[in-house]
Amino acid sequence: MRPLNCGDDDQTACPTNLGLNITPVHTLNLSLCATEPSSCLSHPTGRNTLPETPVQYTYNTVVAIMTSPQQIRTVTTDLLRITHPVMLAGMNVAAGPKLAAAVTNAGGIGVIGGVGYTPDMLREQIAELKSFLNDKNAPFGVDLLIPQVGGSARKTNYDYTKGKLDELVTIIIDSGARLFVSAVGVPPQAVVDRLHKAGIYYMNMIGHPKHVAKCLALGADLICAQGGEGGGHTGDVPTTVLIPTVAAMCKGKKGGMGAEVQVVAAGGLFNGQSLAAAMALGASAVWVGTRFVLSEEAGAPKAHQEAVRTAGFDDNIRTIIFTGRPLRVRKNPYIDNWETNRAAEIQELTAKGVIPVEHDLERMGDDIDDDTMDNARPFLMGKASAVVNDRLSAKQIVDEMVQGAVDEIRKSNAAIVSKSKL
Template sequence: MRTSVCDMLGIEFPIFAFSHCRDVVAAVSKAGGFGVLGVARLTPDELETELRWIEKEVGDRPFGVDAQIPAKLYGDESGAELPREELEAQIPERHRKFINDLLARYGVPELPPQLSDEKLPYTIARDAFSREKEVALLEVALRHPIRLIASALGPPPAHLVDAAHRKGVRIAGLVGAKKHVRKQLDAGVDLIIAQSYEAAGHTGDIGGMVLIPEVVDAAGPVPVLAAGGIASGRQFAAALALGAQGVWCGSVWLTTEEAETHPLVKEKLLRATSSDTVRTLSESGKPCRQLRTAWAEEWEGPDSPGSLPSPLQWLLCADALERIQRAAYSSEGARKLMGYSVGQVVGSLNEVKPVHQVIFDMVDGCLNVAQGFADTLSGNEELDR
């Protein structure tokens, strides 16, 4: 199985794995795919540690990173990024009251005093939607032998593209509509990732059957990866049939043996159906597909003050999400509130598998579909009867 992106990046299978878990990233690359580490919630020092570990694990196998580089910044029309303190000062008091009341109603306790001075994951991640912070992370990444940088939330800055290309690193840009393709191409990306409505995380409102061929046509000779609703060989084959040169998957790795997904979240994922997700503004202020939970329902309810624009909503919610995750084992209310970004394909994630098995099943299933098409179109299927 070879497509143009296999030759471009030196991989055996055109299966790209977005994950915040370094174990998943390494396992995918070692199995012949391409692991991509999400860096948005890391500090530069943490990223340095993660990348060193991945390098040691994968040897000369290729891997990359994914960053959230917002194309639009909140509040300042001049284009300058406002300091976090100024952003937090713009959060209305009624929103702070709503979230405090919400946590109280669901019985979510305050963080233990001994944790107050620690560097907690969500506290660190307050700057996840900062362009300045994301670019600083990518400067760290470029000191390592990565092969790809994926830019979400808009086209990458020109200086980043130039720096990456000087080091032989490819750039991919995520799009949710045909109209976004030209901006990414003008920025100099080498790959386009078409992320459809079904996908987890920040996504648009166009389904994959429509979006993928539209983006393929608009991208011209630039290869396209299909993202959203892909966890099986049949879905892999469908993406290739629509013109994609590979697939970009995220949700399917959340229930693997290697994934560091919170055990209670993993239980929810394994029980969920394809109807148990919702596209909501309630965590980041941008449309984001997540598990349907009490958190999302409360933010959409009649007593909600409404979600704030990004990054204000994220700054408001970061500490609350930390409290919810910490309390989930002891608080039923916290368990009801706790969710995770996941796509509609969650309905088929009902078994825990090792990463290498997921890769094998996707490739084997895809090849079986291709052979079935070949037999049908050539008439061999009728002869076999």
């Protein structure tokens, strides 16, 4: 069986390069492959040029049938051994093992969010994920929240791992994960060293350029820059500003595994146009959350999926009432009341290290009404919720993103005026 890669080194038989090689910050590091996997369009030279001999990815027959042929090849697809530059955001329950496996089976990489998981829970979640994989050795990732606690950190920060980080990392290493993701903070150097020794790539989420240096110093292999349009914990720097800024900061820097640090884009990305745009801005893959919440395999409850499906452009908000740090969620009357009428109370509580919603629920005790209880459960979603209206399979989402991106890149290149030969 033929491996799923971009194929031939002999580019004389390939069509003219269709890569968007006009990016000012760095040369776009992708190649477009024709429908037949062994026929590939040449890629630009320059930053992050792919090796002359493509990495040979061998999948079993079942996966080969399920995974569409590779059309876009980047350094990140090579590093993670995936077919498509699409990554499932680790959204804890909203994603879940079944969706993570479905994204991996579709040729991307599925990531489960391990926030609040005990070691036994994480072990069970990974086992369930692997049970859904068509290729039991296919790549997947695990995302943990590792905020700084104490010192100059937010007083509402706490250890989500409850002192079990080393044990959780051991489980991740033993599981054969390909990727470890750290969010809302950075892991200890000892953890990064253990991951690298085990051959696991380390990616850190950031929402502001000021966090890049610390990630690079630790040996991050990938940096996921999430713009303020993203759902869940996010900053306020727009995606179109953040990605090229971070790409410039990572240019020429080597990660702990030896390859050049890759930028993964996140925040408001949901279709082929946004994948193509992210690559033009300097990313070599995308981290997608909200689009996958409204998928057939998502672990998100019906109410969460319906909240995404019906959301308009003014229906989400960043608030700190749920975790003590900015979290983009679907608006509701309970949140509006906090933000409009209890803003001073939010500041007072968080300054003391108290999370507002937890304070509310404890104060109400047994007297809490159903309406408050329902509205006190946040539905995480990004700005893309305004345009995500259809429930699709993970494979449809991945395939449509990739094909849409290829179409957009070709369309953009058609606008380039070639210099006439004298």
